[in-house]
Amino acid sequence: MRMNSKQKKKSPFVVIASISCVLLIAILGSVYYKYNAAQPTTNEEEPIDSLAPTENSDSNSDPVASTSESTDVAPSNELDSKAEPTEQPSKKPEPTEVAIENGYIIGQQPATEPTYVNGVLIVNKKNPLPADYDKGEDPVAKAAFDKMAAAAKAEGLELVAFSGYRSYEYQTSLYDRYVAKDNKDAADRYSARPGHSEHQSGLAFDIGEKGREDLWLTSAFGETKAGQWLVNNAHKYGFILRYPEGKEDITGFMYESWHFRYLEGDLAKKVYEAGVTLEEYLGLE
DSSP states (O other): OOOOHHHHHHHHHHHHHHHHHHHHHHHHHHHHHHHHHTSOOTTOOOOGGGOOOOTTSOTTSOHHHHHHHOTTSOOHHHHOTTOOOOOOOOOOOOOOOOOEETTEETTOOOOSSOEEETTEEEOSSSSOOOTTOOOOSOHHHHHHHHHHHHHHHTTTOOEEEEEOOOOHHHHHHHHHHHHHHHOHHHHHHHSOOTTOOGGGGTOEEEEEETTOGGGTTSGGGGGSHHHHHHHHHGGGGTEEEEEOTTOHHHHSSOOEEEEEEEOSTTHHHHHHHHTOOHHHHTTOO
16 A cells, blocks of 8 residues: 555654653653652551550650550550560468457467567467466566555555466466356456466556555546556556556456556656557557
């Protein structure tokens, strides 16, 4: 087939135009591709430390610290699947509940040694003496009482220590007698079970006034002049009122205006000035 003269003249221009269009399209495609490659993808997660504080966090706190406490963001050790689990501290065993009867520990084993707290011999419903603890009347305590009695006599008051040291065996017979007379619950308020009496320590004295024997072992003694003198002055000689009024839930015994306990050094003065019982002073409540 023959071409006419016009077609022959146009052919070179068509070729050149076609090539130019192809090159232009290639250049534009290359630019478009490079531009898109430089843009970040929209599916990439935002770093934890760039998160804003949550509604429940402190606006003045560090964002990293806030997000670790937020319930919406997992702690770092959960994000890292390779992190080893931290060992949880072992829980301390719960204290065993102790059965108590009138202040005494039910089933308590007999004592083999006396109990000292901060160097002070303590004898009460929870801290008994061994049955063979038999030192008799403490000579230092007796000398202190004699000195106190002399001071009271100078003021016209004649004090008498009508009960001092008691052996384990004697306390057993005394307690059993009170139980038979008043029943166990009543006896436990004013008489110690064997091994639990301060009288066995040789440091306790039941004190009354000579000529007023009718008030011995009564709360009324505390209202007498002699009873008031003891309350206000006994600490000067090393004695404390062991079972004060209103403290039965702490000492375990009813108010005994006549029962005084000797303490060495200036401890009696400290307990008196603190206005507390011996248990409270030693932290044994």
